[in-house]
Amino acid sequence: MATLDELKTKICGAVDALAGELEAISHKIHANPELCFKEEKAAAWLTEFLEQKGLKVERGIGGLPTAFRATVPGSAPGPTIAIMAEYDALPKIGHACGHNVIATSGAGAGAALAVAFGTLPFAGAIHVIGTPAEEGGAGKVRLMNAGAFKGVEAALMIHPRCGTRIWRPSLGIIKVNAEFHGKAAHASSWPWRGANALNAVIQLFVGLDAMRQQLRPEARVHGIISHGGDQPNIIPEHTAAEFYLRSESKAYLQELFRRFEGCAQGAATATGCTVTITTDPIVHDPLKPNVAMAALFEKNLERIDFPVDPEDPEAGYGSTDCGNVSQVIPTIHPYIRISPDGVPGHSREFAEWAKSPMARTGLVAAAKALAMTALDLVASPEELKKAKEEFAR
Numbered sequence: 001m002a003t004l005d006e007l008k009t010k011i012c013g014a015v016d017a018l019a020g021e022l023e024a025i026s027h028k029i030h031a032n033p034e035l036c037f038k039e040e041k042a043a044a045w046l047t048e049f050l051e052q053k054g055l056k057v058e059r060g061i062g063g064l065p066t067a068f069r070a071t072v073p074g075s076a077p078g079p080t081i082a083i084m085a086e087y088d089a090l091p092k093i094g095h096a097c098g099h100n101v102i103a104t105s106g107a108g109a110g111a112a113l114a115v116a117f118g119t120l121p122f123a124g125a126i127h128v129i130g131t132p133a134e135e136g137g138a139g140k141v142r143l144m145n146a147g148a149f150k151g152v153e154a155a156l157m158i159h160p161r162c163g164t165r166i167w168r169p170s171l172g173i174i175k176v177n178a179e180f181h182g183k184a185a186h187a188s189s190w191p192w193r194g195a196n197a198l199n200a201v202i203q204l205f206v207g208l209d210a211m212r213q214q215l216r217p218e219a220r221v222h223g224i225i226s227h228g229g230d231q232p233n234i235i236p237e238h239t240a241a242e243f244y245l246r247s248e249s250k251a252y253l254q255e256l257f258r259r260f261e262g263c264a265q266g267a268a269t270a271t272g273c274t275v276t277i278t279t280d281p282i283v284h285d286p287l288k289p290n291v292a293m294a295a296l297f298e299k300n301l302e303r304i305d306f307p308v309d310p311e312d313p314e315a316g317y318g319s320t321d322c323g324n325v326s327q328v329i330p331t332i333h334p335y336i337r338i339s340p341d342g343v344p345g346h347s348r349e350f351a352e353w354a355k356s357p358m359a360r361t362g363l364v365a366a367a368k369a370l371a372m373t374a375l376d377l378v379a380s381p382e383e384l385k386k387a388k389e390e391f392a393r
């Protein structure tokens with residue numbers, strides 16, 4: 001029987017043979033950006049490709065028409081590992097988050113395993129789960145709630161970036177709305193008869209700015225006034241603001257929300273208004289690290305001589321619905337370089353890099369490392385146990 005090392009060589013060869021096809025699909029997705037929950041073309045191209053390579057494909061899983069599951073079966077029942085693929089774009093700026101590279105590296109990993117082995121030479125199964133709507137739809141949370149990750153013992157994906165990092169934090173988010181209710185009155189002849197809801201919302205921003213000085217450095221509080229009044233000669237009776245509260249820890253996220261409520265109540269009291277606070281039912285969780293799985297991924301990148309970069313002290317952190325997955329099953333979400341240093345995500349510049357030769361190099365390396373790491377986890381019950389024990393601690 002072949003050694004694990006020989007099996008990995010075979011996987012890498014399969015990815016290299018698929019590279020042209022993967023890049024072509026990546027470019028097609030890039031040229032046809034589809035917003036969250038509307039990724040019909042991308043889902044069709046990816047599932048067609050996976051089916052062609054011999055995977056068993058289920059479309060529309062978890063009640064999401066653009067979600068899918070593609071399976072590489074093992075030699076017997078055993079642990080199931082999921083490789084996640086995203087393929088949604090951003091409004092107006094297209095694939096400025098490079099999800100076309102996530103889609104094709106995840107699908108490429110699954111296709112390479114199927115092409116190399118047909119059936120895995122181990123007990124278990126490897127899934128490629130197509131997860132729609134990362135940008136604004138929290139597709140993975142919906143899929144988890146619908147049971148699409150049931151039975152999955154470990155999950156992995158990559159995200160493109162301006163540098164390769166095995167681990168970077170990702171912040172949890174609570175999305176909050178504050179609506180202030182005052183009293184309308186003529187702004188010139190009877191101002192003393194009104195209660196100014198615009199002053200209340202301004203006071204909320206002032207209060208939060210004062211609060212910010214006492215926040216932990218990684219916390220973020222940022223918002224907009226979504227309704228500021230109707231006409232200058234009317235004391236505004238209704239205003240509204242939307243905020244994202246973000247933090248690296250779930251507990252501190254709740255602390256941020258308590259402080260936000262205090263600021264909003266204070267702003268209402270100070271201006272003689274009342275406030276209604278509502279939160280989005282979907283809370284994004286921060287990423288929970290898994291050192292054991294990250295070490296496997298890093299070793300596999302080393303095996304193919306793909307360099308890992310030092311942390312970039314100039315860059316902050318974003319958020320992902322993968323954070324919610326990482327709180328339920330051992331998960332990794334490493335970053336793969338597809339652009340030079342310092343190119344910010346969600347920029348037109350990054351969208352250009354997402355279809356560059358550098359993106360192809362990143363895509364190929366990522367597909368290899370994802371496939372090899374998934375294989376490590378089904379091949380070695382010891383490695384999977386380490387990941388699960390770390391998760392449980």
Ligand SMILES: [Zn+2]
Pocket residue numbers: 097098099134159
């Ligand atoms: Zn993204």
